[in-house]
Amino acid sequence: MTAKQVRRVCVYARVSTGRQAKSDLSIPDQIARAERWCEANGAELVETVVESGASATDDNRPQFQKMIEAATSEDRPYDVILGHSLSRLFRNALHFMQYRAALRRANVQIISITQEFGDDEASDLAMGMLSLFDEYQSRENGKHTKRAMQKNAELGFWNGQTPPLGYRTYEAERRGGKSKKKLEIDDDEAFVVRKLYDLYLHGPPGASPLGITRLASWLNEHGYKHRGKKFHVSNVQKILRNTAYIGVAFYNKRDSKKGIVRPEEEWIPIPVPAIIEAADFELVQERLVERQPKMTAARVTTTKNLLIGLTKCGCEGDGCGGGMTRSTGRSGQYKYYACSNRARAGEAACTGRRIPMPNLDTIVLDALERRLLQPERLNALLASWLDHSDKAAEGRRAELKSLRSRQTHLEAGLERLIDLVADGHFSSSDPIFAKKHADQTGQLAQVKDEIVMLERQLANSSRRITPKRIEQFATLLKEKLRADDPALRQAYVRSVVERVEVGTKLIRIVGGTKDLERAIGRVDTMQKGIVPTIERKWRARVDSNHRPQD
Structure with a gap:
């Protein structure tokens, strides 16, 4: 045609x-x-x-x-x-x-x-x-x-995606005629975020803490909105897990075309103003893990094999990357960690490697004690978490004082409005009176909510990460890692280690600072002998340990 x-x-x-x-x-x-x-x-x-x-x-x-x-x-x-x-x-x-x-x-x-x-x-x-x-x-x-967008994020600018609830964009500067934006706190939305966290941790006045489903229902029933829409389980969970609320948003986290999360080392951190205290955020993360139905107590899932489920065949390309499982010698007397791919599919899958269980267990425990569980090393790893404490508590006390003053002012204003009605200057049905009364009543309710939240945060300030708590954690974990109970020992290893990569010449222990911070926050319960919850989603910095010669 x-x-x-x-x-x-x-x-x-x-x-x-x-x-x-x-x-x-x-x-x-x-x-x-x-x-x-x-x-x-x-x-x-x-x-x-x-x-x-x-x-x-x-x-x-x-x-x-x-x-x-x-x-x-x-x-x-x-x-x-x-x-x-x-x-x-x-x-x-x-x-x-x-x-x-x-x-x-x-x-x-x-x-x-x-x-x-x-x-x-x-x-x-x-x-x-x-x-x-x-x-x-x-x-x-x-x-x-x-x-260009990755560079923009590395410089601390927002790339244009919808900001998390509680934030809005503003023009920070102009470069080459282009507007460079950052995030600032939207006070009205931030109040909703703080309320959501408070309800999850403490619950409504006189009630117990709310789970995610009940929390979404409570917010909807009480007129709270997620930018004009109703709350539901998925956006409540997303808000509870978002690190932006403690000051770090991430760009390049998800591959939108493949629909998968990228490796954590590819994420680009963008500093943003914090809405939630780090201690409260981490307490929320603990509860989210504890309440996952697939997470079971350490004593139920563990075996006497310390590193089963953690060991991987190969380090820096030296190996197939598959898991290593338990293997025995011909007599059954000696036990090894051995490549599962080699055991299942032969040399075509992997040339294979195996290492005596006691040897690898000792290497890992010794490395944790020498390379990780030293107060100086932990202080360096957790420098970004180290208090936030005295200064943060001082700031909260100053804010609490200001809010109480605001509460007194609003209550006095309401009394004056009532006096005006009593003196005949207004009728209780007057629309001007009704509007002012409703406005001040709403402000007073919000101020009271914020006062309750700040008081709870100050009460929980003992959870903050300090050099003293780090030293207590290091001493306590060294003791637990040498415990007689193998299940207990395994639980504590898994609280700070994600995987152990075993190569011919190199063994690498992989873990992450966020999980260290979470474990240190639980030092009080550890001292009482409570087994830590197993974490499955750990990432991180690496410590490398040379494998001893056979």
């Missing part, structure tokens, strides 16, 4: 980002050019399809799919799909070929306003090559954009 034969046209206009769509940078121009093309070619414009803020690298575009469905239906309403360029329709060569074939079967032609093609085989080849180039260019643009 040539341009002269065209009768019915559907125009497809697209921009890649919501920001472009809102600022009308491209769509009106695409539509205007398409209208001129239709007029010049005697075509009838029957429909205009607009896709705002969608990439053409995939076909997950609602308006695009509706258009294709109509074009390939029995009573197709148009003969041509018209775009400003092929890249407006496709930036994936495979999708271009698949959809072009489907449209051809329906006798619908794809036409680009800015790129002229004929109907012969050479034109097909040219269009295919151009679609490959568009895909390549899109990927290159994506690389450059990703690098």
Whole structure:
């Protein structure tokens, strides 16, 4: 079909980002050019399809799919799909070929306003090559954009995604004509966040702490909103786990295309103002772990094999990365940690390695004592957690004093309003009186809530991380790691170790500072002999220990 034969046209206009769509940078121009093309070619414009803020690298575009469905239906309403360029329709060569074939079967032609093609085989080849180039260019643009956004995050700026509840963006500076934004606290939303944490830790007045499901229901029943929408289990849980509330947001945490979380070492921390105290946040994390139904007590899940489930075959590429399981010698007298892939699939899966259990247990326990459980080392690892304490408590006391003064002022204001009614200056049904009374009553209720939260935070200040608590933790854990009870010993190892990578010449013990901080926060319960809850989600810095010669 040539341009002269065209009768019915559907125009497809697209921009890649919501920001472009809102600022009308491209769509009106695409539509205007398409209208001129239709007029010049005697075509009838029957429909205009607009896709705002969608990439053409995939076909997950609602308006695009509706258009294709109509074009390939029995009573197709148009003969041509018209775009400003092929890249407006496709930036994936495979999708271009698949959809072009489907449209051809329906006798619908794809036409680009800015790129002229004929109907012969050479034109097909040219269009295919151009679609490959568009895909390549899109990927290159994506690389450059990703690098720029990562650099922006490294400099502490916000990249434009929706801020967490409790925050809003502001323009921090301008560079090269571009606005660089950071996050600041939105006081109204921050109050809701603090209330949510307080209810999870302490519950409503006179009631016990609320679980996530009950918490979402309570917030909805009492009129609290998540930016105009209702709370539900998933967004409550997300708020309770978000480290932004203690001052560190993360960029590059999730691969949106693959739908997976990236390795923690690729996350880029962005400093933001804190809304929740670190001690309260970590107490929340403990309770979230304790309340997970899949988490069972250490004494139930442990065995006498200290490192089973933690050991991995290989270190720095020296090995297959599979788990290591228990193995015995021919007599059954000697026990080893051995590569499970080798045991299951033979040398084709892994050349394999094994190490006597007592040897590896001793190496790990000795390394924890010498390399980790020294107060100087722990102080260095936990420098960012080290108090927040006296200064934070002093700040809370000053804020509490200010709030109590505000409470007195509001209560006096309410009494004056009542006096005005009593003296006949206002009627209790007067809308002005009703508005002022409701406003001051609401402010007073919020101030009282904040006072209760601050008082609880001050009462819990004994949980803060101090050099003294670190020293107590180091001494206590050294003792626990040499306990006679193997299940108890294993539980304490797992509270600070995520995995042990076993190579031919190197053994690496991997753990993380957040879990250390959480374990130190539980030092009081440890002193009472309570076994720590096993943590499954640990990441971290690494300590390397050279393997002794056989």
